[in-house]
Amino acid sequence: MTDDVTVVPAVVADAGEILTVQRAAYLVEAQRYRDVFLPPLTETLDEVRAALSGPVVVLVARHGARLVGSVRARVDGDTAHVGRLSVAPDQQGRGIGGRLLAAVEQACADRVARFALFTGARSAENLGLYARRGYLVVAHRSDENGNRLAVLEKVTPARSDA
Numbered sequence: 049m050t051d052d053v054t055v056v057p058a059v060v061a062d063a064g065e066i067l068t069v070q071r072a073a074y075l076v077e078a079q080r081y082r083d084v085f086l087p088p089l090t091e092t093l094d095e096v097r098a099a100l101s102g103p104v105v106v107l108v109a110r111h112g113a114r115l116v117g118s119v120r121a122r123v124d125g126d127t128a129h130v131g132r133l134s135v136a137p138d139q140q141g142r143g144i145g146g147r148l149l150a151a152v153e154q155a156c157a158d159r160v161a162r163f164a165l166f167t168g169a170r171s172a173e174n175l176g177l178y179a180r181r182g183y184l185v186v187a188h189r190s191d192e193n194g195n196r197l198a199v200l201e202k203v204t205p206a207r208s209d210a
């Protein structure tokens with residue numbers, strides 16, 4: 049279904065398109081929570097460039113020349129913190145988000161014991177997506193704006209060096 053889409057590591061030059069797709073994708077979450085200041089919407093171009101310049105794993109999905117999605121993971125100790133999973137609104141529902149999530153897990157799998165991420169506690173589609181991919185809700189907390197978040201974790205398959 050997404051044979052025409054490739055998932056590859058991002059480069060710094062992708063920063064502008066990553067931010068554009070991220071903002072378009074997270075607008076639906078902003079409307080859901082009536083909060084246009086969600087962190088994925090207030091992140092600056094310089095902050096995206098900084099993420100791309102450091103140790104964070106950033107992957108992008110491309111359809112021809114077009115960037116249609118992205119995801120990031122920051123490895124901290126034995127945990128990969130996955131975030132900013134975004135797919136351009138007109139490309140959603142084609143399996144691109146699922147592919148990005150699988151690819152970022154694969155990129156970190158031999159370095160960590162678990163994946164962690166969070167999503168809005170009322171974002172039922174996201175919670176379903178993650179539950180079907182093995183994530184369990186382990187806690188709830190509030191973001192800096194007071195929105196309630198569900199924290200999810202997934203234990204990795206046995207590490208190759210274990």
Ligand SMILES: CC(C)(COP(=O)(O)OP(=O)(O)OC[C@H]1O[C@@H](n2cnc3c(N)ncnc32)[C@H](O)[C@@H]1OP(=O)(O)O)[C@@H](O)C(=O)NCCC(=O)NCCS
Pocket residue numbers: 073074076077132133134135136139140141142143144145146147166167168171173174176177180
């Ligand atoms: C979450 C997101 C990345 C998913 O991307 P996507 O390309 O649509 O995902 P997929 O096509 O791989 O679909 C993933 C699953 O969600 C389901 N799904 C996709 N869009 C859906 C929708 N609008 N309503 C209900 N379910 C939906 C699919 O059926 C699929 O189900 P599966 O688990 O049985 O495979 C995308 O919707 C997005 O960018 N959302 C806004 C930003 C956001 O909330 N990011 C996640 C923050 S934690």
